[in-house]
Amino acid sequence: MASQGDTSNPESVEELTMMVKWSGNGTFVVRVCADDTVGELKRRICELTNVLPKRQKLLNVRVGATPAVDSMLLSQLNIKLTTKIVMMGTVEDEILVEPVDAPEVVDDFELGQEDTVDIMDREVNKQKLRRRIEQFKLNLINPPRPGKKCLVLDIDYTLFDHRSTAENPRELMRPYLHEFLTTAYQFYDVIIWSATRDDSCGAVSMKWVEVKMKELGVLSHPDYKITAMMDHLAMITVQSESHGVFDCKPLGVLWGKCPEFYNSKNTIMFDDLRRNFVMNPQNGLVIKPFRKAHINRASDQELLGLADYLVAISALDDLSELDHQRWKDYSDQHKRRRRS
Structure with a gap:
């Protein structure tokens, strides 16, 4: 394992280039950070090999004689600079696994301002962000529209109740979804970003996103268009003193991919998990979960109110200056001004 950067600065050696030998299939270069988890390493290997993480066996990623668990940080492992990781695993046909079969993660936590600032400012997280911008492939479904702001939407519990069962998926769709998207589309390009991974690699995760959006009629609606969809592979792993290691959605990936269209001033993200905003807290609005x-x-009627809010703030120059947690107050004020 070879590190990059000035070894005199601990922050500068956090980005790592790892050589992974897949028996009988060649050697692959995988870029990670020291405070990524073993699970994150497996997902990156999956991107290159299509071997699902649950099918991978990393022979020399161990703690003593015991294989390292997925939640362990790479920095905790005694991997020498010259180590070549050997991976055993077999590619299987892509299987679409519904999130209902995956463990539910509903707990969220409030990070203090000090924790948030530390996470945003840490050089290792900035390195991860730069790497994601470089590696993540943003597939545009429709071209960005000059002059439009950007709305980034989560799926699970934001647009769709992914835990309940129904004969028709549209029974689990959040009320007024199409009306909401039709209104938002007048002023915003719409990006769908789901963290769903289902214990598999990003290709399967993105496949699930596409299937759900098609089932809900979002990708074929005549009154609005989706600009792009993003999945877990655009996320990064960060660490806080109070809550340990967790994944988040850095909007900097989107801004880095489309710098001529989107930036911190014209972007807002809706998600039911506050921790997903930790790299860009001023751009996040915590939506009430739809369960x-x-x-x-x-x-x-959450989406009806939020549609009014998006219209109310659409003419502002800088969305990041707003306190999005007070969106209902702002929306009500806008309605009163319209009536008067």
Whole structure:
């Protein structure tokens, strides 16, 4: 394993280039960071080999005589600079695994301002962001529109109740989804970003995103268009003193891919998990989770209110100056001004 950067600065050696030999299939170069997890390493290997993480066996990624678990940080392993990782695994046909079969992660946590600033400012996280910008392939479904702001939307519990069951997936769709997207599309390019991975590599995750959006009629609606979709491979792993290691959605990846269209001033992201905003807290709005669709779909009007909010702020020069957690107050004020 070869490191990059000035070894006199601990922050500068966090980016690593690892040589992974896949028995009988050649050697692959995988770039990670020291505080990435073993699970993240496996996902990166999956990108290159299509061997699902659950099918990978990394022979010399160990703690003593015991194979390292996926949650362990690479920095905790005694891997020498000259080590070549040997991976055993077999490619299987892509299997679409519904998230309902995956462990549910519903707990969220409030990071203090000090924690958030530390995560944003750490050089290792900036390196990860630069690497994601370089490596992630953003596939545009429709071209960005000059002059439009950008709306980034999560799927699970934001647009869709992915845990409940129904004969028709549209029964689990959040009420007023199409009306919301139709309104937003007048002022915003819409990006779908899901963290779903289902214990597999990014290709399967993106496949799930596409399937769900098609089932909900989002990709074929006549009144709006989706600009792009992003998946777990655009996320990065960060670490905080209070909550340990977790994944987040750095909007800098999108801004780095489309710098002529999107930036911190014209982008807003909706997600039900606050921690996903840790690299860009001023651009995130925590949406009320949509769960138990069969019970709540008759009363849930979250998207109607948020559509009004998006219209209300669409003419502002800098969305990052707003306190998005007070969106209901701002929306109500806008409605009152319109009536008067």
